[in-house]
Structure formats: structure tokens, C-alpha cells
Amino acid sequence: MTSENSSSASSPSGDPYLLTPGPLTTSLSVKQAMLHDYGSRDANFIDLNARILERLVDIVNGQGSHVSVPLQGSGTFVVEAMIGNFVPADGKLLILINGAYGQRIKKICDYYGRNYVVQETAEDVPVNPVQLDAALDNDTSISHVVVVHCETTSGILNPLKEVADIVAHHRRSLLIDSMSAFGALPLDATEVRFDAVVASSNKCLEGAPGMGFCVARESALVETEGNSPSLVLDLYDQWRAMQANRQWRFTPPTHVLLAFDQALTEYFEEGGVGGRGGRYRSNCDLLVTGMREMGFKTLLPDELQAPIIVTFHMPSNPEFDFEAFYDGLKQRGYVIYPGKLTVADSFRMGCIGRLDGEQIQGALDAVADMLRCFGIDRITQSE
Numbered sequence: 001m002t003s004e005n006s007s008s009a010s011s012p013s014g015d016p017y018l019l020t021p022g023p024l025t026t027s028l029s030v031k032q033a034m035l036h037d038y039g040s041r042d043a044n045f046i047d048l049n050a051r052i053l054e055r056l057v058d059i060v061n062g063q064g065s066h067v068s069v070p071l072q073g074s075g076t077f078v079v080e081a082m083i084g085n086f087v088p089a090d091g092k093l094l095i096l097i098n099g100a101y102g103q104r105i106k107k108i109c110d111y112y113g114r115n116y117v118v119q120e121t122a123e124d125v126p127v128n129p130v131q132l133d134a135a136l137d138n139d140t141s142i143s144h145v146v147v148v149h150c151e152t153t154s155g156i157l158n159p160l161k162e163v164a165d166i167v168a169h170h171r172r173s174l175l176i177d178s179m180s181a182f183g184a185l186p187l188d189a190t191e192v193r194f195d196a197v198v199a200s201s202n203k204c205l206e207g208a209p210g211m212g213f214c215v216a217r218e219s220a221l222v223e224t225e226g227n228s229p230s231l232v233l234d235l236y237d238q239w240r241a242m243q244a245n246r247q248w249r250f251t252p253p254t255h256v257l258l259a260f261d262q263a264l265t266e267y268f269e270e271g272g273v274g275g276r277g278g279r280y281r282s283n284c285d286l287l288v289t290g291m292r293e294m295g296f297k298t299l300l301p302d303e304l305q306a307p308i309i310v311t312f313h314m315p316s317n318p319e320f321d322f323e324a325f326y327d328g329l330k331q332r333g334y335v336i337y338p339g340k341l342t343v344a345d346s347f348r349m350g351c352i353g354r355l356d357g358e359q360i361q362g363a364l365d366a367v368a369d370m371l372r373c374f375g376i377d378r379i380t381q382s383e
């Protein structure tokens with residue numbers, strides 16, 4: 001197998017394109033925005049922080065009711081912070097699980113010794129609003145419900161609006177992990193009632209990795225004082241401190257914030273959730289259509305597929321070697337992602353980050369080229 005005469009694509013920075021769940025390909029201008037050293041007390045930097053926090057609230061249409069709090073670290077840091085802050089020691093959390101990120105929330109509760117119950121569906125089945133309704137009827141000690149918006153494990157879209165309506169009807173509090181959906185899939189705080197949603201700088205908002213944020217209903221955040229078992233993850237304390245002096249409590253990830261500010265500007269220039277989500281939708285449609293033409297099968301039916309990341313069943317052709325496939329695609333300029341499923345042997349290809357039809361078509365051409373290298377005419381699938 002040789003790649004001598006196959007061309008290799010790369011982003012303007014010379015790196016392969018990332019068709020992964022994150023970190024993702026960012027624009028050159030987002031990377032260039034990081035070429036500054038700002039002190040944490042610099043007036044420009046303080047203004048930049050305020051601008052970022054305001055725009056995060058705008059994305060969910062939460063002006064006047066919601067506030068945003070930033071936090072250093074990867075996405076999981078802010079998921080953990082949300083659980084530790086919003087679920088008090090005498091509360092009880094119902095965790096809706098259909099993938100690895102729901103499982104991770106359960107693990108966080110184990111670390112924190114928080115009370116929880118779990119409602120689990122298979123990785124290719126959305127969380128179940130009917131069961132949720134019954135659980136909230138039967139167990140009045142459940143104070144909070146947490147759901148993952150798009151379960152990145154499979155790419156499945158969970159029925160957020162239905163879940164939120166049921167939780168609101170029962171007067172419980174809803175927490176959302178929207179890490180891989182925030183900014184690309186609609187979430188409007190005037191239509192979907194939630195107390196907190198968390199996401200990070202480096203997924204659909206296309207910034208650099210290194211910080212997460214929580215957009216919270218202010219009246220709910222006020223109630224969380226003293227709940228957090230962790231100092232560094234105390235969102236209440238971070239919020240109050242920033243209200244007092246507009247600064248982070250501990251060293252801010254200045255370069256990440258510079259990139260994030262630029263990424264948000266590009267996000268709104270693209271048309272916000274409509275523009276960003278629309279581009280990802282076209283990426284996803286092109287990807288799925290092209291892969292199906294070659295014989296690959298998606299794990300999910302189209303109506304459950306979020307336009308974020310697509311899970312494909314592993315081909316059963318004996319000539320197909322995933323390691324070689326992965327390496328060959330990377331050599332051609334496209335990085336994909338192994339599967340993380342327990343229900344099926346699979347791999348994933350992302351639609352998010354600074355990619356459009358040209359890159360998706362390039363990735364499809366690279367896949368076709370790899371199949372030629374393997375001598376595979378038609379993908380077969382053992383089922």
C-alpha cells in the first residue's frame with residue numbers, strides 16, 4: 001500500500017483536518033488571535049472577558065434571566081462543577097444515560113458522594129421522556145435531572161425539549177451537558193427551561209481547548225452558595241468574584257480567551273446557531289450520503305442523528321484493517337476517531353469544527369482511495 005501519488009490535504013496551518021469530537025480544526029484567524037501575552041489585569045483583557053460572557057448568554061437567548069460563568073479546564077471540569085454546585089448534599093440527581101458522557105456524570109456523583117438514580121437506554125436509543133415522567137411521579141425526593149444534549153459517544157440527539165417540559169412540569173431542576181451541541185443546535189432559554197447548561201470553548205464554538213463555561217439561571221445560581229465540594233470548581237465563587245472585580249479567581253487561560261473571543265466573533269458573523277448549525281448539517285448530509293454510497297452503514301437512523309458526529313459500523317471485509325485505514329486517512333490529511341460504543345464495533349467521523357463541503361468531500365475521496373488500496377470494491381457488513 002502506497003500513498004505516493006495520492007494527494008494530501010491540510011488546513012492553512014499545515015495540519016491535517018480533524019473529523020473528531022474535539023479538539024477540532026480552528027480557523028487560522030482564531031489561532032492567530034493567540035499571538036499576544038496579556039496580563040490578567042490588562043484592561044483590554046478584562047473587557048474581552050466581559051464580551052465573551054455576554055455573548056454566551058446571547059447564544060441561548062438568556063439576557064436578563066441567565067448569567068455565564070467561565071472555568072479553566074476541559075469540558076469535564078465544568079460538567080463536574082455543574083454537578084457539585086447545583087446538586088446540594090441533600091439533593092438527589094436523576095441521570096439520563098445513553099452513552100459514555102452520561103456514565104461520566106454518574107462517576108462524578110460517586111466521587112462527590114451525591115445521591116443519584118439512573119435511567120439508562122442503549123447507546124442507539126434516545127433517553128425516554130415517558131420513563132422520566134414516571135420516575136419523577138414516583139420519587140419526589142429527586143431534586144435535579146441531568147441530560148446530555150447530543151451524546152457524542154454515538155452522535156445521537158436526545159429529546160431535550162420534551163425532557164425539559166417534563167422536568168419543569170414536575171418543578172424539578174434541569175441540568176444539561178450540551179458540550180458537543182452548544183451553538184450548533186438550538187437551545188433557547190425562553191422555550192427550554194433549565195437551571196444550568198455547560199459547554200466548552202473548543203467544540204461547536206470553534207475556539208481553542210482549555211476552558212468551559214456554565215450558563216445558569218441567575219435565580220438558581222444564587223441558591224448554590226456553599227454547595228461545591230471543590231474550591232477550584234466552585235462556580236458560585238467564581239461568579240461572585242467576577243462580579244466584584246471582573247477578573248478570574250486564578251490564572252486565566254489568556255490565550256484560550258483571546259482565541260475564544262475571535263471564535264465568537266466568527267460565530268456571529270456566520271449567523272449564529274442558524275449559520276453554524278446549517279454548515280454542520282450540510283457537512284453531515286454530504287458525509288452520510290457519500291459513505292453510504294460506498295456501502296458503509298450508520299449506527300443511527302437519520303431522525304436520531306445529530307449533525308455533530310456520525311458513527312459508522314466497522315466493515316466486515318477481511319481486507320479492511322482499521323489501523324491502516326486510520327493511518328492512511330491521516331496521511332491524506334484527515335483524522336477520524338475510533339468508536340467508543342459497547343453495542344457495536346464502529347468508528348466515528350465528525351462534522352464540526354472549521355470544515356465545509358470541500359473538506360468533507362476530501363475525506364470521502366480519501367476513504368475511497370483507502371478502499372482501493374485494500375482492494376475492496378464493496379463494503380460488507382456483518383449483522
Ligand SMILES: *Cc1c(COP(=O)(O)O)cnc(C)c1O
Pocket residue numbers: 021022074075076077079101148150151152177178179180200
Ligand atoms: C467533549 C464532551 C465532554 C467533555 O469532554 P472533555 O474531554 O473533558 O473536554 C462532555 N460531554 C460531552 C457530551 C462531550 O461531547
